Amino acid sequence: MEEESALRPMDAEQLREQAHKMVDFIADYYKTIEDFPVLSQVQPGYLGKLLPDSAPDSPESLQNVLDDVQEKILPGVTHWQSPNYFAYFPSNSSIAGFLGEMLSAGLNIVGFSWITSPAATELETIVLDWLAKAFQLPDYFYSSGKGGGVIQGTASEAVLVVLLAARDKILRRVGRNALPKLVMYASDQTHSALLKACQIAGINPELCRLLKTDSSTNYALSPDVLSEAISNDIAGGLVPFFLCATVGTTSSTAVDPLPALGKIAKTNKLWFHVDAAYAGSACVCPEYRHCIDGVEEADSFNMNAHKWFLTNFDCSLLWVKDRSSLIQSLSTNPEFLKNKASQGNMVIDYKDWQIPLGRRFRSLKLWMVLRLYGLDGLRSHIRNHIELAANFEELVRQDTRFKVVAPRTFSLVCFRLLPHPNSADHGNKLNSDLLDSVNSTGNAFITHTGSTFYVLQ
Numbered sequence: 001m002e003e004e005s006a007l008r009p010m011d012a013e014q015l016r017e018q019a020h021k022m023v024d025f026i027a028d029y030y031k032t033i034e035d036f037p038v039l040s041q042v043q044p045g046y047l048g049k050l051l052p053d054s055a056p057d058s059p060e061s062l063q064n065v066l067d068d069v070q071e072k073i074l075p076g077v078t079h080w081q082s083p084n085y086f087a088y089f090p091s092n093s094s095i096a097g098f099l100g101e102m103l104s105a106g107l108n109i110v111g112f113s114w115i116t117s118p119a120a121t122e123l124e125t126i127v128l129d130w131l132a133k134a135f136q137l138p139d140y141f142y143s144s145g146k147g148g149g150v151i152q153g154t155a156s157e158a159v160l161v162v163l164l165a166a167r168d169k170i171l172r173r174v175g176r177n178a179l180p181k182l183v184m185y186a187s188d189q190t191h192s193a194l195l196k197a198c199q200i201a202g203i204n205p206e207l208c209r210l211l212k213t214d215s216s217t218n219y220a221l222s223p224d225v226l227s228e229a230i231s232n233d234i235a236g237g238l239v240p241f242f243l244c245a246t247v248g249t250t251s252s253t254a255v256d257p258l259p260a261l262g263k264i265a266k267t268n269k270l271w272f273h274v275d276a277a278y279a280g281s282a283c284v285c286p287e288y289r290h291c292i293d294g295v296e297e298a299d300s301f302n303m304n305a306h307k308w309f310l311t312n313f314d315c316s317l318l319w320v321k322d323r324s325s326l327i328q329s330l331s332t333n334p335e336f337l338k339n340k341a342s343q344g345n346m347v348i349d350y351k352d353w354q355i356p357l358g359r360r361f362r363s364l365k366l367w368m369v370l371r372l373y374g375l376d377g378l379r380s381h382i383r384n385h386i387e388l389a390a391n392f393e394e395l396v397r398q399d400t401r402f403k404v405v406a407p408r409t410f411s412l413v414c415f416r417l418l419p420h421p422n423s424a425d426h427g428n429k430l431n432s433d434l435l436d437s438v439n440s441t442g443n444a445f446i447t448h449t450g451s452t453f454y455v456l457q
Helices: 012-031 062-076 095-107 118-134 155-174 176-181 193-201 223-235 258-267 279-284 286-292 323-330 363-398 428-440
Strands: 148-152 182-187 208-211 239-246 271-275 300-304 316-320 402-404 412-417 447-449 452-456
Touching: 012 062, 095 363, 118 148, 118 316, 118 363, 148 155, 155 176, 155 182, 155 193, 155 239, 155 271, 155 300, 155 316, 155 323, 176 182, 182 193, 182 223, 193 208, 208 223, 223 239, 223 258, 239 258, 258 271, 279 286, 279 300, 279 363, 316 323, 363 402, 363 412, 412 428, 428 447
Parallel strands: 182 208, 182 239, 239 271, 271 300
Antiparallel strands: 148 316, 300 316, 402 412, 412 452, 447 452
């Protein structure tokens, strides 16, 4: 590469030229995304055979790098933004989300405290208050009260920080020696991130009560089962401290009965966390707001804007009833971070609401999504997905070879191929083979839970 064309660490005109090329490359990718197999068809270790075993000493051109992306990287990509991607839960990007990410990358702040970029802190507070209003959350989740909202990376981080806050809160009341006696409650449909959080928080795995659900409650947690478990644990000298309810479980989008569970949590002084990572987005539509009725009893509420809210990953929204509980568990205040605004308690320092110190300017993309689409645009997006799922569900019901195995509440359809009579494994292998056959074509990607498929529109 000639000296005058060498890429500098930062140069406005070089950035303009190279960024145009990158935007063109990405736009062309979206124009041709349906040409790729949705699920990557490569074998483990494929990339090591295509790339050199050491970094280049001399700089290369952007075009050479993009050629390698096209020829070597994209074959190893599972295309989450493909219209034929129906697996897991959505991680919908959008033009607005992409532009927000671009702007955030351009500013490249590390906004751990207010003073490091006041706009980053204050915009985050404002957009979380906007959405608290849009979801009709209780007043105490607003920044004007004792609680407030914060952007975490994922729902896994959100449940971890509130579990730590709940743990420390109960231990301040009953003594730190009670840690081995703490009991957590959730349904057996709860996301596995909760168990990982318990491992990190030092909760005895044997005291993580994942209470059994079944079709009689549409796989939602039964208040009676919960009450019985809590009573038994108290009688055994244990200390119940945390309840996690889910709105839209991973396997079937079951909705736990928040009002009844909240009353039980309040009576027994449990921290009540509501995980609405996927389905929370739907509650911006008035016809689905009832799914979070009972959130008024919650100590914390979480939904992922990066799932169904057209906001690029990562952007997980967490509201807490009392921010002091988070701050007491997660705050550090070394000398080099002290400043007048923080010391005077005049500002929020979001470093004290999360695990890491550093944080990205994630509120920019959420702000841009809200402004460029508006709440009505987001509602239309969600309603369209639900309508597509309802249409697909009807097609499955019309085919006598298949069965819909759980109620469709939002945009997730759970179905399976009916087994042959006297099938020894109840059709599990039959369904597994069909799943592999569909995904191996590259024409679509669907995932399973147990021996059941689910397709998310």
